[in-house]
Amino acid sequence: MLGKFFKKPTGEDKDRVPPGQHLANGFPLMTYGRAPKVEKADWQFRVWGLAGEKSFRWDDFMGMPVHSFTDDFHCVTRWSKLGVQWTGIKVTDFMSRIELDPRAKHVTAHCYGGYTTNLSLDDFVREQNFFAFQLFGEPLPIEHGGPLRLVVPHLYAWKSAKWINGLEFVEQEQLGFWEVNGYHSRGEPWSEERYSSLF
Numbered sequence: 001m002l003g004k005f006f007k008k009p010t011g012e013d014k015d016r017v018p019p020g021q022h023l024a025n026g027f028p029l030m031t032y033g034r035a036p037k038v039e040k041a042d043w044q045f046r047v048w049g050l051a052g053e054k055s056f057r058w059d060d061f062m063g064m065p066v067h068s069f070t071d072d073f074h075c076v077t078r079w080s081k082l083g084v085q086w087t088g089i090k091v092t093d094f095m096s097r098i099e100l101d102p103r104a105k106h107v108t109a110h111c112y113g114g115y116t117t118n119l120s121l122d123d124f125v126r127e128q129n130f131f132a133f134q135l136f137g138e139p140l141p142i143e144h145g146g147p148l149r150l151v152v153p154h155l156y157a158w159k160s161a162k163w164i165n166g167l168e169f170v171e172q173e174q175l176g177f178w179e180v181n182g183y184h185s186r187g188e189p190w191s192e193e194r195y196s197s198l199f
């Protein structure tokens with residue numbers, strides 16, 4: 001589907017667009033269901049499973065080091081957006097504030113609204129991954145996952161959980177919302193890990 005909504009990558013952009021992807025015009029929204037509205041004063045983030053149970057409030061997150069990130073964003077429905085500018089908190093900085101059980105091998109991200117997605121610990125705990133609270137220098141819009149979303153740049157964007165509010169650490173992989181519905185359990189865009197071979 002080229003034309004109004006998609007551009008064919010040209011020149012140097014070409015090397016940045018994974019196989020089977022086209023460049024999006026603007027920044028499309030992709031949400032299953034409705035965007036939940038959560039005020040920062042009420043916002044809570046919980047850790048459980050194979051990690052010491054812990055609860056965080058908005059100010060706890062804002063007390064962690066803040067960084068800028070520029071990343072390409074690839075949705076499995078075949079649009080990519082290059083050079084998205086985010087501000088957020090590194091997953092690695094967050095992880096230094098929790099006590100992880102060495103048996104933990106996977107994590108399920110939980111969100112306001114009920115969405116979930118799973119990641120191996122190896123894919124989750126990376127310097128490049130972060131919790132974003134700003135997009136292009138503005139507070140992260142609700143529709144894009146505000147007040148806080150996960151961004152995992154090296155995997156398809158369904159792993160970048162919007163309205164994230166919890167992490168459940170587990171030993172055995174526990175499939176999330178799209179993964180249960182046939183998407184690949186990992187979702188690496190350069191090798192086109194789009195769908196599960198089980199379906």
Ligand SMILES: Nc1nc2c(c(=O)[nH]1)N[C@H]1C(S)=C(S)[C@@H](COP(=O)(O)O)O[C@H]1N2
Binds near residue numbers: 029030031112143145
């Ligand atoms: N909570 C939640 N997070 C989500 C989704 C969702 O439906 N609910 N959609 C995923 C998908 S499929 C994509 S492509 C990206 C889209 O992010 P955007 O709407 O900011 O473009 O969010 C991901 N995170």
Ligand SMILES: [Mo]
Binds near residue numbers: 030157
């Ligand atoms: Mo997506």
